[in-house]
Amino acid sequence: MRKISLAFTLLTCCIASAQATELAHRFVDPMFGGNSGNGGFILSNAQAQDTSVAPKVPTVNLTAEQKFQANIDKFKLNLQNSILTKLTSTSTSQLFNANGTIKLGSNLSFDLDNDGLPDFTVNVDNSPDASGNVAVSVSDGITNTVLSIPSIVLPQVTQ
Numbered sequence: 001m002r003k004i005s006l007a008f009t010l011l012t013c014c015i016a017s018a019q020a021t022e023l024a025h026r027f028v029d030p031m032f033g034g035n036s037g038n039g040g041f042i043l044s045n046a047q048a049q050d051t052s053v054a055p056k057v058p059t060v061n062l063t064a065e066q067k068f069q070a071n072i073d074k075f076k077l078n079l080q081n082s083i084l085t086k087l088t089s090t091s092t093s094q095l096f097n098a099n100g101t102i103k104l105g106s107n108l109s110f111d112l113d114n115d116g117l118p119d120f121t122v123n124v125d126n127s128p129d130a131s132g133n134v135a136v137s138v139s140d141g142i143t144n145t146v147l148s149i150p151s152i153v154l155p156q157v158t159q
Contacts, residue, residue, distance in 0.1 A: 083112070091122060095136075102134055102149060 027034035029042055062070070087110060095106050105126040109118035120140040128134050136147040 095122065095124060102136075104128075104134065 028038050030036045030039045091108060094103075094108055096102055102124060104124060106122070106124040108122040110120050110122075111117065112119045118141075120138065123137045123139075125135045133148045133150055136149055138145045138147070
């Protein structure tokens, strides 16, 4: 009995002297509010552990003829873009007034190959529809595309 009493006393003393404290966590990573001095260390560890390898890009050896053909293709593309830019600029200036309103009843024809026949046409309706939109039809002789553009009617200034 004495041994049990002694063990109980020792156990009680040990428990009484053990004190609990609050658990406190501090972030190490500066991205989460930790010390900014740890950033370099964390980055170097991450880079050391990174085992991924960038994909290898295959090298293509073009012949002189293939390089010449690629340059011709680039030239064709640039020429096509220049023509389309010029047509767009011309169309815009002829379809819209200086104040930005669409010119009702406008009709444009474009003859790109100088054969006397229009390659495509742009026609604007003479008046807006019931909802106030103006129909603009673009035709290349095969297909016809109709765009519905909101019409902005400016009040007439009386003097």
